Amino acid sequence: MSDPGQLGQRILARQLDEQISAGFEVGRRLRVLDVGLGRGVQALRLARAGHRVTGLQSDPDLRELFEKDLAEEPEGIRERVRLVAGGSEDTGAHFLPGTFDVVLCHDGLIQARDPGITLAGLARVLDAGGLLSLLIRNDAALAMHPGRSGDWDAALAALDFPERTGSALRLETLTRGLAGIGTPLRQWYGVGIFGSDDCPAEEEKADRMLAAEERAGRSDPYRSVAAMLHVCGARGGAG
Template identity: 60%
Template sequence: MGRQIEEQIAGRFPVGQRLRVLDAGTGDGVQALRLARAGHHVTALEQDPGALEGVRASLAAEPDGIRERVRLVEGDGRDTGAHFLPGSFDVVLCHGLLSGARDPDAHLAGLARVLAPGGLLSLVVRNTGAAAMRPGLAGDWHGVLAAFEAPEGERGARSGLDALTASLAGIGAPLQEWYGVGVFTDASDGAAPQVPAQGGADTARRRELLLSAEERAGRTDPYRTVAGLLHLCGVRGG
């Protein structure tokens, strides 16, 4: 997803602009650190104090200039009004937070509130429309049948592509582009595809080929429709 974020940023902001970024549900802070190293000012929002401590420990190993560009805040997407002014961020990331949220619409509304006009909203959610694919690829036929038989609420209907497209339009940040993440490999919420290690001297080359295949499939129908995760990018109007 790092390449996709870079592509969207490059396509919407002047080259070299130092952006104000909110990483909601930052988790281990990998994406936040990546953007800070690129020169952007990043606020990492996380409700788990233990996760924030982990990010703080990672930051301690970074140069002063990068540490100064990262701010850590305890909270979640619904709390943005308590921490930030409207329109405070040029880019808002929400990678994995919505899939487990009890009220995803409240999170989306909170994130939209702090997104500046013309700003980029990046969401990563489970692909509930292809819930049977992951267990099927693993040969877990009980899991396949359970995915088909699960009630609509348990499948997380609000994180489906159609529902989120409607939600993005409703908060004034209509969908501009979407990708599949983890077409050929396993993917967990908000994380990059887990590429299996290969032995031998060609390990790096094999990994690069697999990542390139993932990148291509994640942009191409019908392959992206069966990915483990969906990556949606909306742009705030006005």
């Protein structure tokens, strides 16, 4: 999956904070696992907010980049972050069941050899009442971007993609999967609806763009045609 970009990360942060506020008491310091954390935008943001964060990353180059970014943070933030070498399918090898309050998988599920097994592994390390936050490519709307840009061959190929591949990560399939592992869907959002990855330099224009993306990301039919879907499940049981 491609990085959601500056605007996408800001939208993702707002959606994630909304789900954390809905699921946990104010001021609680959470145990967070970020699986396939990439550059760790959300991991660092949550660590700055006082949460204890573990990052799981298989790519040594990305681990090195994250470590460089982490080294620039104050000591108190660095102490709240741990980096572990491993991929999205390795959670069971590294962590005991119920270890985390929040599990993020914003770049790992689509790369997994077996998304169903990987999803079950993510839920396994989530404590009762915990939040599972997934970011997936929206296979049902792959034709939107090439269609808007006039690339009709790519648009036609994208229209055939879900039927040709039987994507396991369509929203309907993922919703059934979440229910089956005891982490039923709580909310889903669209990310990247209007096709821009970067915020404008002008603060007022950036705020209006952010407001439009955020409103559309929680509204039908707009969220259904987003480039990515942010899917949030809640682990059964009291937190």
